[in-house]
Amino acid sequence: MFAISEAPIDVAGLQHGLEADGAGAVVCFEGRVRNYNEGRAVNGLSYQAYIELAEAEGRRIVEEARSRFAVERISCVHRVGDLALGDVAVWAGVSAGHRAAAFDACRYVIDEVKARVPIWKCEHYVEGDSEWLHPESTPK
């Protein structure tokens, strides 16, 4: 499951959704809003997504992880809108029979989401200005 959410991420509900009788390992990753980036003090983030394509690409990533690793359940949700320090911006969780697959699949999902899914963050700095981030990576 992959979704874009305008509402705060329901971490407890998502963890519950990973339950399976064969799940001996659960790995969850939370990406949270921090108060600095590249030497500047940050006091909030805004996220924007091309929702239709973001959800399609996110679901593709989840299916790729499912085919590469021996997992039970995979969920990933990314926020859009205005977030405060400490808010969960992205949540990825995987349950699996064993820990190696759970760690590997969770890492795969979050790395691919950050690299490929059409979501953008705008950093709001304590000085009052803001900037959209467009990293210098080569598009895939």
Added chain:
Amino acid sequence: MNYRLLYFASLCDAAGCAEEQVASDARDVSALYAELAARHGFTFTPDRLRVAVNGAFTDWNHRLVDNDEVVFVPPVSGG
């Protein structure tokens, strides 16, 4: 031809709108981007962008038809 453009992040700021209807003689996404970049002052070169037509990623040679929805996808920064 008429196209519907959606703009995100810094492209939205540069265009001054999140979407617009564009009447254009451009017949592929490459020509359309050149036209819009000139009009709106987009600074991204095409090699830094991906392009989507009607909700799916495609390539820069994609032939456009009337009423296509086109999105130039700037480098992403989720997470």
